[in-house]
Amino acid sequence: MRLGLFDSGIGGFTVLKKVMELCPNNSIMYLADTARLPYGVKSNNEIVQIAEEISTWFSYQKIDAFLVSCNTTNAIALDVIKKNLDVPVFDLIGSASSIIKEPRVGVLATPSTVKTKAYTNAILECHPKTFVIEQPCPEFVPMIEMGNIDSDEITNAAIRYLQPLLKENIYSLILGCSHYPLITPLLTKMLPSNVKLIDPAEALSLKLKLFLDSKVSNYSKKKNLVDLKFYVTSNLKNFPNKANYWLNVFPEVNLVSLQKKGCVS
Numbered sequence: 355m356r357l358g359l360f361d362s363g364i365g366g367f368t369v370l371k372k373v374m375e376l377c378p379n380n381s382i383m384y385l386a387d388t389a390r391l392p393y394g395v396k397s398n399n400e401i402v403q404i405a406e407e408i409s410t411w412f413s414y415q416k417i418d419a420f421l422v423s424c425n426t427t428n429a430i431a432l433d434v435i436k437k438n439l440d441v442p443v444f445d446l447i448g449s450a451s452s453i454i455k456e457p458r459v460g461v462l463a464t465p466s467t468v469k470t471k472a473y474t475n476a477i478l479e480c481h482p483k484t485f486v487i488e489q490p491c492p493e494f495v496p497m498i499e500m501g502n503i504d505s506d507e508i509t510n511a512a513i514r515y516l517q518p519l520l521k522e523n524i525y526s527l528i529l530g531c532s533h534y535p536l537i538t539p540l541l542t543k544m545l546p547s548n549v550k551l552i553d554p555a556e557a558l559s560l561k562l563k564l565f566l567d568s569k570v571s572n573y574s575k576k577k578n579l580v581d582l583k584f585y586v587t588s589n590l591k592n593f594p595n596k597a598n599y600w601l602n603v604f605p606e607v608n609l610v611s612l613q614k615k616g617c618v619s
């Protein structure tokens with residue numbers, strides 16, 4: 355099957371990695387909108403425009419399913435994406451919220467995601483008695499994109515972001531931005547052992563696997579990926595190194611213009 359996914363940058367790698375582990379043997383197109391990174395401090399109007407352009411671009415590609423690998427777009431413009439694509443769409447927020455079992459939950463996310471309260475609303479819809487507290491983390495994405503993942507700077511930011519959540523005695527912590535699983539080692543060090551980290555990519559990949567298994571009868575026997583292609587909207591030169599560092603792949607990377615519908619380069 356041919357899967358499409360996107361993010362502002364390298365955040366979607368965390369979704370891609372889980373999908374490659376759980377659902378091998380697919381052709382994957384990964385679009386990184388590097389020209390407009392970061393998304394997480396943009397207005398709703400800007401995110402809607404971005405979602406419109408990205409889903410339109412993917413509507414011209416041959417894909418069988420689409421994975422919304424960016425929580426900010428998921429929170430603000432999931433309906434826009436679904437409207438423009440006529441393939442099944444899998445999202446992070448809906449997938450993660452449905453599997454929450456703990457009564458007190460913390461969410462780390464971008465400022466734009468937190469403003470929508472999308473995680474709180476989705477969790478309460480499935481489990482109305484849950485206590486949910488959301489924390490915006492504006493400094494994380496720029497630092498993670500720069501590879502600044504174990505400095506004092508990011509450690510201090512993490513301490514500041516986690517403090518209000520830990521005061522509320524949470525039992526689980528949702529990584530509500532796809533960039534954040536890239537700093538799991540740092541966050542794990544700071545969390546009490548009774549707080550479970552939740553990466554929404556796991557729930558999304560499980561849902562995707564169920565879908566793929568139902569579509570392809572002899573699926574998932576072999577562990578080799580069929581095809582992996584990356585597309586970026588800027589910074590063509592840096593991206594292969596980032597993909598190699600985080601995913602251990604040397605992919606083909608193409609520059610695209612989202613304004614020119616369907617064009618590759």
Ligand code: DGL
Nearest residue numbers: 365392393394425426532
């Ligand atoms: N990784 C995306 C998310 O999950 C976007 C983060 C950003 O660009 O600020 O929200």
